[in-house]
Amino acid sequence: MKIFLKGLLAVLIVDAASAQTAFEDPPAWAKEVVWYQIFAERFRNGDPTNDPTAEDIEVGYPGFVPEGWAVTPWGQEWYKPDSWFANAKGRVDMAGDRMDYFGQIQRLRRYGGDLQGVLDKLDYLQDLGVTAIYFNPLNDAPSYHKYDARYWRHIDRNFGPDPKGDVEIMNRERGDDPDTWEFTSADRMFLEVIRQCHERGMKVVLDYSWNHTGNDFWAWNDLVEKQLDSEFADWYWVKKWDDPKTPANEFEYAGWFGVRDLPEVRETEYVDHSHGFEFYEGDLYSPAVKEHIFEVTRRWLDPNGDGDPSDGVDGFRLDVCAELPLGFWREYRKVVRDVNADALLIGETWWELYPDTMMDPEPQLRGDVFDSVMNYRWYRSVRDLMKNHPDDNFTVSEFVALQQGFIGNLREGNAYAMMNLTASHDTPRFMTSIFNKKNRNKVDVGPTETNDYKIHAPDAEAFETAKLLLMQQFTYIGAPHIYMGDEMGMWSADYIRRPVVWEDIEYETERIHPFGRERTVDPVAVNAEWRELYRQLAQFRNENSVLATGGIEYVLVDDERELLAYKRFDETDEIWVAFNLSERSQEIVLSVKADSMYFDPLNDRSYESDSRGSLRLELTPRTAIVLAPKG
Structure with missing residues (x-):
């Protein structure tokens, strides 16, 4: 049963002989990397002087900052309430929901992760064998996740060394005039991150969500204030404008899946994704918002604008990409490749119909849209193979047939460029996912009042299964991906965004269950043996190119x-x-x-x-x- 993808050797020869990637092909490096995903606010606090303040976060979820709010200590027990939790409990959030549960209130937490923390750990990542970093959004935003952008064009104020000075710079610019844009201290620090990564042979990919902004985005604020008189009135899906002649506020708009602090950018056709996803044709409605997106994209691909993109990012991961039309993405690819012919575009592409059916990404991987997607389909099938899924009857031959189908349906270069991941910021951590073997990867992914989801330290059986899965991941077609901290043996459920465990930080023992149930008492520390396994696997893959291209x-x-x-x-x-x-x-x-x-x-x-x-x-x-x- 042999799969020798046709044209493989020819592709290798072309890649070696040509300095520039063909427009329709992924860059050669995409097949060869070991990915590491960084969710910056929870990676490492390298500079406590730039920690978020109440003013920095007040417009984000839940729409208020409780009295006494403060940054959470890095080593605090995860389910232990902060002193200010009591001042948030029982209040109503911006969606009109009463905040009674830990999962709601913890979204107000900030830990102070920043770019200095990233710089401090680049040597660690290099030693681990990482050759590409995928950053979750770094754009300025009030939330901890940064998908609610205030400014797409700037790095978050609290990720750099001078938050107040950065705000002054942002306030004196015109958002729709790139000639007025400056580089803030956080922007410049990110450029230093890029420089040091490139110096170590690491690629840098940046996450953006062009589908929506935050409710404090500069253009949205203008629209809310001026309504139809705003020059940005056609940027968003507005259902009903406010009538200034009445005392009521009639203003209604579309938020991403109804989320009020994520107003959606308007496309040429409104598509309701609440009953499932499918790729569709069309474009963004406003040429101006599209050009703004293109300008921000060019800014980070070639920051000094000299025509040499070596000082910029090496590509983008595109959030909720199935929710934007293919016509926009085709033009976006042209913009990106005009600046850097070796840049990589990765789509989030995930669900067709949650929680059972995943999308076939092939329509996005024909050479005119993306180069790769986050390969959740691989992870689901390999969990099945390891008997770590509700389908215990899944066979070895079914796994092989599925993988042959996945790969055979794609252009050769795209199959090799797939990002094979075991966890992300949207799933439980790898070890907790494996530990809860009867749960699917994005279904019942955390403790509730009624379920028995396991939130404590995984057992030996879970590590045994996880090792099998890792050995498949690092020896298979597609680039292996590590979510930050998984190499440390970290565990956590739906709250995967808890901060990374480091050896120089003291952590409180885990004792608390959010619903008061009994649980094991677990010390929190780096699992050095587990980390060494990751390092060995990454090193072996990096030293044997046949695993990347064979x-x-x-x-x-x-x-x-x-x-x-x-x-x-x-x-x-x-x-x-x-x-x-x-x-x-x-x-x-x-x-x-x-x-x-x-x-x-x-x-x-x-x-x-x-x-x-x-x-x-x-x-x-x-x-x-x-x-x-x-x-």
Whole structure:
């Protein structure tokens, strides 16, 4: 059962010989990277002097800042209420909902993560084997997640060294006139992050949501004040304008999935996504908002505007991309590639109909829209393979057939550029996802008053399963992705956005359950052994290009014995990977070169094939092995 994607060697030759990527192709580097995702507010507080203040966050959710609010200590127990929680509980948020639960109130928390914290940890990431960083939105915004932009064109004021000075700069600019735009201290610090990443051979990709802004976005504020007289009146989906002749406020608008602090940008056609998603044609309604988006995009691709994009970001991850029309995205690709022919565009592409059906991203991967998407389909199927999902009857051959279908339906370069992820800011952490083995990845993803979702430290079985999954992730077609802190062995449920655990910070022991139920008492610390596994896997992938660009042949697919083995190969190299997914020890036999030595880098062990080319391996229950030719 061999998949040697047609044209692979030709693609490799072209990539090596050409300094510029063809417009329709992903950049060569997209196949080769090990991704690391950073949610900046929760990554590392490198400069407490720039921590958010009540004034910085007051217009965001929930629409008020409770008395006594303060930044939360980094090492505080997650479910422990801050002293100011009592001043928020029972109040009504901007959506009209009463705030009675931890999950609502904790959205007011800030921990002070910033770009200095990123700079402080670049050496750590380099040692881990990271070669590309995907940043969640860094644009200026009142929330902790930054998807509610105040300014798309600026880095958040609290991520840089001079928040007050940055606000002064923002206030004296005209949002619709790029000639007035300056670089704030936070902007300049991000440019330094880019420079230092590039110096280390790391790519930088920045997240944007062009589908909506925040309710304090500069153009939205003008529209709310001036209504139909605003020059930005056609930027948003306004359902009804206020009538100044009446005392009532009749103003109504569309917010992203009804969220009031996320007003939606207007397209040429209104599409209701509440009953499912499908790709659709069209464009943004306002040429002005589109040009503003393009100007912000150019700003970060080539910050000094000299025609050399080496000082800019290497691409963008595009949020809720299925909710914007394909016509816009085709033009967006042209804008991006005109500035940097090697820039990467990654779509979030996820649900067709939540929570059962995921979208086939193929319409976005034909060479005229995106290069890659976040590959949630891979993660769902590999969890099934590891018996870590409600479908316990899922077989090895079903997994292979699914993967062949996924890959075979895509253009070759796009298949290799897929971002294969085990967690993101929108899912439970990897270890908690695995620990709650009967829960799907974005369904029942946290504790409620009625469920038994496990929020405590994962057990040995969960780590055993997770190791199997990681070995598949780092040896498979598509670029492996690490969500920050997963390499530390962190756990958490729907609140994946809890701050990263570092060795130089003291953490309170986890004791509290948000609904008062019994739970284990768990110390919080870095799992050094787990982190070393990530480092070994990333290093092995980085040192063996065949894992990034080679073909794949399934050499053993055995449903009855629950065995899987495949070979990654090109003209000169090969890597063998085998899985025993059963609960019993089993021998497998691989047909390799006769009288040859093979090395297991994860266990520092060698194996030798016999004169007939048979390599016999004894695999203990639920284990995997990776083998490379020795010598």
